[in-house]
Amino acid sequence: MSGVVVERPDDYVVEEPQKNHLTLEPFNFYTNQLVQKAVLIILNTPIEKLPFHQLWSCTSVRICADGGANRLYYRFINDQERERYIPDFIVGDLDSLREEVRQYYLLKGTVVLPQYTQYATDFMKAIEVAVLMHTSGKDDLYKPVDDDNGLSHLVKKYEQSEPFTAYVAGGIGGRFDQTFHSINLLYSTKAEFPQIRIFFVSDTDLIFLVPEGTTYVKYASKKLFNQHDPVPKLGLLPFGKRVVLSTVGLKYDVQDWVSEVGANVSTSNGVSGTTGFVVDTSDDIVVNVEISHVVGQV
Ligand SMILES: Nc1ncnc2c1ncn2[C@@H]1O[C@H](COP(=O)(O)OP(=O)(O)OP(=O)(O)O)[C@@H](O)[C@H]1O
Numbered sequence: 379m380s381g382v383v384v385e386r387p388d389d390y391v392v393e394e395p396q397k398n399h400l401t402l403e404p405f406n407f408y409t410n411q412l413v414q415k416a417v418l419i420i421l422n423t424p425i426e427k428l429p430f431h432q433l434w435s436c437t438s439v440r441i442c443a444d445g446g447a448n449r450l451y452y453r454f455i456n457d458q459e460r461e462r463y464i465p466d467f468i469v470g471d472l473d474s475l476r477e478e479v480r481q482y483y484l485l486k487g488t489v490v491l492p493q494y495t496q497y498a499t500d501f502m503k504a505i506e507v508a509v510l511m512h513t514s515g516k517d518d519l520y521k522p523v524d525d526d527n528g529l530s531h532l533v534k535k536y537e538q539s540e541p542f543t544a545y546v547a548g549g550i551g552g553r554f555d556q557t558f559h560s561i562n563l564l565y566s567t568k569a570e571f572p573q574i575r576i577f578f579v580s581d582t583d584l585i586f587l588v589p590e591g592t593t594y595v596k597y598a599s600k601k602l603f604n605q606h607d608p609v610p611k612l613g614l615l616p617f618g619k620r621v622v623l624s625t626v627g628l629k630y631d632v633q634d635w636v637s638e639v640g641a642n643v644s645t646s647n648g649v650s651g652t653t654g655f656v657v658d659t660s661d662d663i664v665v666n667v668e669i670s671h672v673v674g675q676v
């Protein structure tokens with residue numbers, strides 16, 4: 379079998395790579411500082427166990443995909459709390475949006491954008507809003523938009539979009555086709571909107587695409603995203619093509635290791651790197667890192 383696996387100590391100091399690389403800082407939202415150009419997309423899955431306040435305060439545009447607005451609304455027990463968290467947009471076919479929720483956010487100034495097409499998911503529609511907000515066409519979102527598929531046309535009209543980060547609350551771990559759709563969007567948005575960097579935040583994991591090439595995943599400390607496990611669990615998941623992987627800073631570092639669905643896949647690996655780890659991959663893969671935060675901490 380090709381490739382080598384090397385077991386590392388629980389804490390392993392990793393230097394930033396010398397060669398040309400991409401740096402990702404997926405855990406920055408925990409620092410409560412605004413991540414430049416970040417948006418929050420709230421999907422229709424439970425949000426109670428997410429680090430919600432950090433996600434909210436690190437983003438400047440907040441978009442609910444249809445029933446995601448219900449999740450936001452019912453997260454709060456009274457209007458005094460609720461009115462501090464007003465989304466900018468609610469978008470989708472609106473078959474899940476509760477009437478009292480729609481009324482409330484409309485009164486508070488949220489733009490409600492019906493998009494009735496049944497050839498795109500509400501999540502995809504939310505991504506289109508996020509993209510448009512980073513183009514010169516953002517003002518069009520505040521004018522009437524064709525309510526079937528108008529967003530897709532607008533997105534095509536304004537091609538250039540500035541790079542930005544999208545944190546996605548939920549979308550993983552619920553219905554299996556929806557979960558797979560979320561994973562698929564990591565690949566399809568890279569092709570269609572390469573300027574977006576998507577990070578899914580689930581109850582248990584941070585999930586993101588690591589593109590072909592060398593990526594340095596950087597953080598101040600493992601404690602920032604996981605206070606329970608000194609070696610947070612991690613998976614290197616080749617949902618796309620067969621890949622050849624080399625890593626530095628994982629509990630089970632691999633070198634020239636061939637990985638594909640149906641053969642070897644590195645699951646139940648762990649993060650050893652004290653302030654970062656490096657993944658070198660011949661094609662795009664998905665990485666999940668186990669997160670945990672102290673219960674009760676905002
Ligand atoms: N059970 C689930 N598991 C994972 N993600 C979900 C689940 N339900 C909804 N989502 C995500 O939340 C988004 C909004 O969902 P909502 O239930 O409001 O609309 P829907 O009409 O059921 O979904 P869609 O029309 O997008 O298929 C979906 O597009 C999807 O990304």
Ligand SMILES: Cc1ncc(C[n+]2csc(CCO)c2C)c(N)n1
Pocket residue numbers: 471495496497498499500
């Ligand atoms: C080949 C194909 N498969 C499934 C759907 C159904 N679908 C996909 S997204 C969506 C919107 C849900 O709000 C619906 C119903 C389709 N149109 N085409």
